[in-house]
Amino acid sequence: MKDERLPLAALILMLGQSLYNSVIYVIGLVVIGFRDRADGGWIVWLLVGAGFLLVVASTLVRYLRFTYRLADSQVVIKSGLFVRKTRHIPYAKIQTLRHQQWFFLKPFNLESLVIETSSKNGKEGEAQLYAVVPAVGAEIEARRKMLRGEQAAVAQAAAAEADIAGAADAPVATVSSAPAEVESPTARYTISAHDLNVYALTSLGFIPILTGALWLWDKFDDIVPKGWERNIDHYMAQLAAAALLALIVFALIVGILISYLRLLQKYYQFTLMQNGDTLTAARGLLKRTQVSTRLHQLQAVRFSQTVLRQLFHLTTVQGLIASNASDDETSDATVLMPVVKEDQALLTMRRFITWLPAAVPPLQPVQRRRYWYYIRNSVLTGLGLAVGLSLAIYFWQAKWLAIAIGLSLVWVAFTAFQGTYAARNAGVKILSPDLLVLQKGGWWRRQRFFVRRANIQSLEVNTSYWLAKKQVAHLVVNVRKGDGNENIEVSYLEQSIADAVRAWYRPADFQGGGLQ
Structure with missing residues (x-):
């Protein structure tokens, strides 16, 4: 050719x-x-x-x-x-x-x-x-399947030869050259118009859009002629507080509308299909994208919820794949279902991924007396940013210092709530000798991971001199994601829980380390 x-x-x-x-x-x-x-x-x-x-x-x-x-x-x-x-x-x-x-x-x-x-x-x-x-x-695709079938036939032939190696008078097995892969009945899921609208409306994607718009506005005076700049400044100075508030609300509505339309066209007619050991996800209006991946490449399944979608009991299901085939540019993961009811998510996904459980029992959470660790870390991070911003305002625009300090105090209080949210949503549970579930809370997002033991690249139990005295440890599980790694960390667990997970992962290294 x-x-x-x-x-x-x-x-x-x-x-x-x-x-x-x-x-x-x-x-x-x-x-x-x-x-x-x-x-x-x-x-x-x-x-x-x-x-x-x-x-x-x-x-x-x-x-x-x-x-x-x-x-x-x-x-x-x-x-x-x-x-x-x-x-x-x-x-x-x-x-x-x-x-x-x-x-x-x-x-x-x-x-x-x-x-x-x-x-x-x-x-x-x-x-x-x-x-x-x-x-x-x-x-x-056809040549890939043909080669997989030939490789499977060779493996079967080698196994057959090994089985009859000690029996000279046994009949010789005949191995078919047809592909060994047998297609199972097709499972199919298509997103409904109602679910897609709810998913788009509950997105927080307008935040980066507004951030970008503010940055462009900040650079506006560097691009437009001086005469235009003076006219705009004069017009803005004459606006009443109500008009400025209306302008802010209008910008917020535009940001939400752009985010809504972007997600609507991105996941238009989203369809997930299974044929044999292959999952295929197709989506998009302006650009139709179809990604096919084999189930053995699936390293973990992630159920992700923003705080807004938690209120509506909705979740997004993503697959961490051992390849670069992500169709979600923000999280480097393949979306298996953009939105599904929280109480139906596992049962729906079990049609495609059979090793998922039908339901999850209550997790072993972070103890309440350990919440202050999360709050402390979050507040210290927010305080560092607030102090840096206040100092910058003091040296460059001192007249705005009082407002900057007020906003900084609000920001620090916000980070304290964020720390509480992260602590309340952290937990772990051993579901079976082969399956582990981990949950962590981030910046107003809860993520739950289902990981099989065979797909864990490494497992760590970390602690410090001070935490060891209080029998507290951090559990870190690493799984492959694309060309990199997904670091799943559940912090400030009881030492006994972390040790039980470690015994689950390496039972041969522990005597009497059973499931807990």
């Missing part, structure tokens, strides 16, 4: 990605350059234009030098701007294949493929094929 070139539509995707990656540098250049608008403004625009032309030219060369070929046993990709690179990706080594289809590619029946292997190569995976026909992805 000869090397294939990407269609022209791939150039549009590659150019869009390159320009998107350059946006932060353009903003930085404009903000810094326009500080001296009197004689340097035209230089800034000249540099921005030159940078744009450079990005377009380099992307065009990348496109022209990119080819791929589906060989009998591997995908061969040739690329490189100045240095020619040839990558060989065996089908047997492909762990995950991610399909992405922007809305403007659908009429042309094109999609992008992200090929994931166990090797590390950043968030974009091992390789990406822009704007290819779906038949390319289907052929890669």
Whole structure:
């Protein structure tokens, strides 16, 4: 088979990605350059234009030098701007294949493929094929399954030979060359319109949107002409307090609306399917994304709830996968169910992941007398930030110092509540000889992890000289997540609970260390 070139539509995707990656540098250049608008403004625009032309030219060369070929046993990709690179990706080594289809590619029946292997190569995976026909992805999937079947047949043949090695007169077993993987009945879940709306409305995603808007407003005076700046300042000074409050409320509503629409299109028609040992999650309106992963790559299952979703008894289910195939850019995890009722979550997920329990008994929590450790740590962190901000205000804008101190006191009180929240939501429980559940509270988010013993990379029980006297310890469980590690820490547990978990993990190292 000869090397294939990407269609022209791939150039549009590659150019869009390159320009998107350059946006932060353009903003930085404009903000810094326009500080001296009197004689340097035209230089800034000249540099921005030159940078744009450079990005377009380099992307065009990348496109022209990119080819791929589906060989009998591997995908061969040739690329490189100045240095020619040839990558060989065996089908047997492909762990995950991610399909992405922007809305403007659908009429042309094109999609992008992200090929994931166990090797590390950043968030974009091992390789990406822009704007290819779906038949390319289907052929890669078919060859992966065929090779898995051949490997399973070889393993069966080797086992059969070992079984009859001592019996010369035994009949010789016949091994079929057909794939050994047997597809189980398909399980399917599709999010309802009501659940998707509730999920989008209970998101806290408007907070980073407002933070970004405030940062841009702060840099506004560095970009606009001085005359515009004076007019805006004069207009703002004339606004009454009620008008300013209305402006703040309007900004909040816009932030919530943007967050709502973003999540609505991101998880539009979210579908989770199981076929044999493969889970496939598909979602998206403007960009349809489909991620397929095998169940043996699943390292842990995380049930995540913000404090707002706890009030509505909703939870999000995510899978920690041993590959880069995350479809959730904020948490580096694969979303298995965006939103599900808390009391139905485990029963719903057991249709797809059979080792999950039907229900969770009460966890072994952090004792109330240990709460003050969490509160102390949270308050000290918040106090350090408040003191630093107050000092900065004192030296730069002393007239705002009283307001800064008042806000700092409110912030410290807020961190005390956060510490209490984290302590109340921490706990652990041994569910079976093979399954452990850990729960921790973060910044107004509760996370519950179900981890099998075989998937734990390491387990630690940490304590200090002072905590040891009080029989208190920290339990740390590490599991693989993508190319990195998920550190699950439940702090300030009773020493007996931490020791019981350690005995569960390494029973051979402990005499009489049974389940508790």
